[in-house]
Amino acid sequence: MKLVIKNLKKSFDKKQILKDVNFEFQKGKIYGLLGRNGAGKTTLFNCLSEDIEIDSGQFYIEENQIKEITPEDIGYVLSTPNVPEFLTAREFLKFFIDINQKHLKTNKTIDQWFDLIQIEKEDRDKLLKDYSHGMKNKMQMLVNIIASPSILLLDEPLTSFDVVAQEEMKQMFKNIKKDHIIIFSTHIMELALDLCDEIVVLNKGVLKEIKKEKDIETFKQKIMEALVEE
Amino acid sequence: MLKTFLISYKLKNAYRVNSIIYSLKQLPIIKKILPVSLYQNKALKIIGNIISIIIEILTIFLGKFLYIFFCIVAMFPVFKINTPNLFIHIFLFLTIIGAIMNTYMFNPTKDKYYAMIIMKMDAKKYTLSNYLYSMLKTLIGFMPFTIIFGLMSKLPLWITIIMPVFVVMAKISYSAYTLIYFQKHKKAKSENNLNKITWLIVGILLLLAYGLPYINITINPIIFIICFIITLILGIYGIKIIKNFSKYRQIYKQILTYENVYVTENNKSTKKIKENAEKHIKLDKNFISNKKGFAYFHELFVKRHAQILTAAVKKQAIVIIIIFFLSIIFISKNKEFAGTINGLLLIYLPYFLFIMYMLNRGTTITEAMFMNCDHSMLTYRIYRTPKVILGLFKQRLKTLITLNLIPATLIGFTLSFLLYISGGTNEPLNYIILFISIISMSIFFSVHYLVMYYLLQPYNANTEMKSSTYSLVQGLTYFVCYFFIDKKLSTFYFGLAITFFCITYSIISLYLAYKKAPKTFKLRV
Numbered sequence: 001m002k003l004v005i006k007n008l009k010k011s012f013d014k015k016q017i018l019k020d021v022n023f024e025f026q027k028g029k030i031y032g033l034l035g036r037n038g039a040g041k042t043t044l045f046n047c048l049s050e051d052i053e054i055d056s057g058q059f060y061i062e063e064n065q066i067k068e069i070t071p072e073d074i075g076y077v078l079s080t081p082n083v084p085e086f087l088t089a090r091e092f093l094k095f096f097i098d099i100n101q102k103h104l105k106t107n108k109t110i111d112q113w114f115d116l117i118q119i120e121k122e123d124r125d126k127l128l129k130d131y132s133h134g135m136k137n138k139m140q141m142l143v144n145i146i147a148s149p150s151i152l153l154l155d156e157p158l159t160s161f162d163v164v165a166q167e168e169m170k171q172m173f174k175n176i177k178k179d180h181i182i183i184f185s186t187h188i189m190e191l192a193l194d195l196c197d198e199i200v201v202l203n204k205g206v207l208k209e210i211k212k213e214k215d216i217e218t219f220k221q222k223i224m225e226a227l228v229e230e
Numbered sequence: 231m232l233k234t235f236l237i238s239y240k241l242k243n244a245y246r247v248n249s250i251i252y253s254l255k256q257l258p259i260i261k262k263i264l265p266v267s268l269y270q271n272k273a274l275k276i277i278g279n280i281i282s283i284i285i286e287i288l289t290i291f292l293g294k295f296l297y298i299f300f301c302i303v304a305m306f307p308v309f310k311i312n313t314p315n316l317f318i319h320i321f322l323f324l325t326i327i328g329a330i331m332n333t334y335m336f337n338p339t340k341d342k343y344y345a346m347i348i349m350k351m352d353a354k355k356y357t358l359s360n361y362l363y364s365m366l367k368t369l370i371g372f373m374p375f376t377i378i379f380g381l382m383s384k385l386p387l388w389i390t391i392i393m394p395v396f397v398v399m400a401k402i403s404y405s406a407y408t409l410i411y412f413q414k415h416k417k418a419k420s421e422n423n424l425n426k427i428t429w430l431i432v433g434i435l436l437l438l439a440y441g442l443p444y445i446n447i448t449i450n451p452i453i454f455i456i457c458f459i460i461t462l463i464l465g466i467y468g469i470k471i472i473k474n475f476s477k478y479r480q481i482y483k484q485i486l487t488y489e490n491v492y493v494t495e496n497n498k499s500t501k502k503i504k505e506n507a508e509k510h511i512k513l514d515k516n517f518i519s520n521k522k523g524f525a526y527f528h529e530l531f532v533k534r535h536a537q538i539l540t541a542a543v544k545k546q547a548i549v550i551i552i553i554f555f556l557s558i559i560f561i562s563k564n565k566e567f568a569g570t571i572n573g574l575l576l577i578y579l580p581y582f583l584f585i586m587y588m589l590n591r592g593t594t595i596t597e598a599m600f601m602n603c604d605h606s607m608l609t610y611r612i613y614r615t616p617k618v619i620l621g622l623f624k625q626r627l628k629t630l631i632t633l634n635l636i637p638a639t640l641i642g643f644t645l646s647f648l649l650y651i652s653g654g655t656n657e658p659l660n661y662i663i664l665f666i667s668i669i670s671m672s673i674f675f676s677v678h679y680l681v682m683y684y685l686l687q688p689y690n691a692n693t694e695m696k697s698s699t700y701s702l703v704q705g706l707t708y709f710v711c712y713f714f715i716d717k718k719l720s721t722f723y724f725g726l727a728i729t730f731f732c733i734t735y736s737i738i739s740l741y742l743a744y745k746k747a748p749k750t751f752k753l754r755v
Contacts, residue, residue, distance in 0.1 A: 049611050051752065071611045082606035086534040087527075098523040099618060147612050 001027040001063040003151055003181050008057035010047055017043045019205030025181045032192030033185040035202035041185045045153045049076040075144035079156035081136035085129035096143045103148055117142045133160045152182045170195050201226040235359035242341045247278035294371040303379050309443045317383040319448040323439035327432055329400035334364040336421045338490040347486050353478035369394045396458050399465030406468030409475045418484035528625040538598050546637040554644045561652050572652035579721040580714035586671040587711040589637050592679025600689050608753045616748035630676040638672030663725035674732035681739040684747040690754040
C-alpha cells in the first residue's frame with residue numbers, strides 16, 4: 001500500500017504554499033517531514049486530512065488498485081492536544097472504540113489500551129480537563145491509533161512529552177509502523193534521524209526525498225542544503 | 231517627551247489604520263475584490279489615515295456631545311424643575327463619577343499594552359505625554375457643548391467656560407489619589423475592575439445626580455463654585471504628584487495584563503465563554519449509560535452540562551408560572567385589566583416573536599457545544615464523517631427542541647388560558663392558534679440556531695469567531711424579531727402565518743443541514 005500525491009497545489013490568497021507536490025509514501029515506513037517555519041508542512045497535513053480544500057492535484061491510496069481516501073484512512077495528531085474535556089479518559093476511549101468498531105483489528109479492552117500508552121490506573125476515570133498537557137497528548141495519540149487509520153499524520157507530536165514518554169512513544173511508532181504510513185513532521189533533525197526511515201524536505205512548496213548517506217554528518221549537511229535551497 | 235508622544239501616536243495610528251483595512255477584508259464580497267498586498271497599498275493607507283483622523287476628531291467632540299445631550303439635557307423633561315441649577319447639578323455629580331470611572335490613566339487599553347509592555351517604551355514619558363493629550367482632548371471636546379447647552383439652560387457664560395476645567399481637574403485629582411494609593415499599598419486600580427465600595431459610591435452619586443432633582447432639590451451655583459475651587463486646588467497639587475511619580479512601569483505591569491486588556495474589553499469574548507462553559511462541567515461518577523457511539527457521547531455531554539443547559543430554562547419556567555398566577559389574580563380582581571389583556575392577546579402575538587427569540591437558549595447551547603466539545607472533536611477526521619455529524623445533529627436537535635419547549639409550552643398554555651379567563655374570543659381556533667404558534671416559534675428558533683451552527687460553523691481552532699455571515703444572520707434574526715415588537719396583527723392570521731412559516735423554514739433548513747452539514751461542519755482554518 002502507498003499514499004500517492006500528484007501535482008498537489010495550494011495557495012492562500014495569491015501566495016502559493018504548495019507549488020507542485022508529487023510523492024509516494026510507502027506502508028511500513030516512518031517519514032520525517034522537515035521544513036523551515038512557514039514552509040507548508042501543516043498546510044500539507046491539512047490538505048491530506050481534508051481540513052482545507054486543495055486548489056488542484058490529487059492524492060489517493062494505491063494497493064493493487066487506486067482507492068479514494070476516506071475519513072477512516074486518515075489519523076491526524078496535532079501538536080496541541082485536543083480532547084473533549086467533559087469526558088473521562090475511559091469514556092473518551094469507549095466512544096472512539098464504539099464509532100470505530102468496524103475497523104478495529106484487535107479486541108483489546110479499554111484498560112489494555114491504557115496500558116499501551118502508560119496511563120496510570122488512578123487517572124483513567126478522571127475528567128480530561130484535569131489531565132496535564134502531556135497526558136492529553138497521549139490520549140490524542142491513542143485514539144488515533146485505536147481508529148487504526150492507514151495513514152498517520154503526526155504534527156510535532158512529541159514536543160510536550162517528558163524524555164521517558166518520548167522514548168515510549170518512539171518505540172510505539174516503531175512497533176505499529178508495519179501496518180501504517182506514518183508521516184512525522186518535526187523541527188528537530190536529531191529526532192527525525194533517530195526515529196524515521198526516510199527524510200523528506202518541504203521547501204519552496206515542493207517535496208523532496210533526501211537519500212540516506214552512510215556518514216551521518218554528510219547526511220545532515222545534505223538535509224540542511226535541501227532546507228535552505230533557493 | 232514630545233518625541234515619545236509622536237512615536238506612540240504613530241504606533242496607535244498604524245494599528246488603527248491596519249484595523250480599518252482588516253475590517254474591510256472581512257466584508258463578504260469586498261474581501262474577494264481586495265488584493266493580498268492590501269496592507270502595502272499606499273492609497274488605501276491614506277484613506278485609512280483619513281478615517282483614523284476622523285475617528286480621532288469624533289472621539290474628541292462627538293462623545294462629549296452625546297454625553298451632555300443624553301445624560302443631562304435629554305433628562306430635563308423627566309423633572310418638574312428646569313432651572314440653570316439642574317444643568318449644574320447633574321453635571322457636577324456625573325463629573326465626579328467620570329473622574330472615578332473614566333480616568334484614561336488607569337484604563338487598560340491595547341495602545342498602552344502595545345507601547346509599554348510589548349514595545350517597552352519609557353512608561354513615564356509615555357504616560358505623561360499621552361495623559362496631557364487626553365486631558366487637552368477632554369478640555370477642548372467639552373468646551374463647545376458646555377457653552378452651547380449651558381447658555382441654552384441660561385447659565386452665565388463664565389460658568390460654562392469653567393465647567394470643562396472642572397472635569398479635567400476632577401480627573402487629575404482622582405488619578406493623583408490613585409497614584410498615592412499605589413505608593414502606599416503597592417496595588418494598582420484598573421478602572422475596569424472597580425471594587426464593591428467604589429461601585430457603591432458611584433451608585434450613590436448617580437442617585438444624587440438624578441434622584442435629588444426628582445424631589446425638587448438641586449445644588450446652586452455657589453456650591454458648584456466651591457467644588458470647583460476645591461477641585462482646582464487638588465488638581466494643581468495632583469499635577470505635581472503625577473509629574474513626580476516615578477513608578478509608572480510597576481503600576482502598568484499590574485494593570486496591563488493580557489486578561490485585563492483583551493478579556494474585559496469584550497465580556498463575550500470566546501475565551502470567557504470557554505472558561506464559563508468549562509466551569510460548568512460536573513463529574514457524576516455514578517452515572518451509567520447503556521447507549522453507544524454518538525448517542526452515548528451526547529448523553530454524557532448533556533449530563534455533564536446539566537447546569538448550563540437547564541438552569542436558565544428552570545428560571546424561565548418559574549418566572550412564567552409567577553406571571554401566570556399574578557395575571558390570574560389581576561384578571562379576576564379587575565375587569566378593566568381583564569379587558570385590556572383580552573384585547574392584547576388578540577392583536578399582540580407578533581410581540582411574542584421577540585419574547586421567544588429572547589428566551590431561546592440556542593446561542594448559548596451551541597456555544598457550549600463548540601467550546602467544550604466540537605472544538606476538540608472536529609480535529610479528528612473520524613468525527614467529521616457524515617454518519618457521526620448527522621447522528622449527533624439529530625441528538626442535539628432533540629435536546630435543544632425539548633429544552634426550549636419547556637418554557638414555550640408554559641407560555642402557550644398560559645396565553646390560551648388567560649385569553650379564556652379574560653373574556654374569551656368569538657373564534658375558538660384562537661386558543662389553539664395561540665398555543666401552536668408559540669410552540670412553532672420555539673421549534674423554529676431551536677432549528678434555526680442549530681442549523682446555522684452546522685452550516686456556518688463560525689469558529690476556528692483558537693475558538694475565535696471568524697464568520698461575518700454568521701454574525702450577519704444573528705443580527706438579522708434580532709432585527710426581524712425586534713421589527714415585530716410593536717406590530718398589531720390579528721392573532722388568528724398572524725398565528726397561522728407564523729406557524730406556516732416556522733414549519734416551512736424548519737423543513738427547508740433541516741433538509742439543507744442534512745445535505746450540506748457533512749461538508750460545512752468543520753473547524754475554520
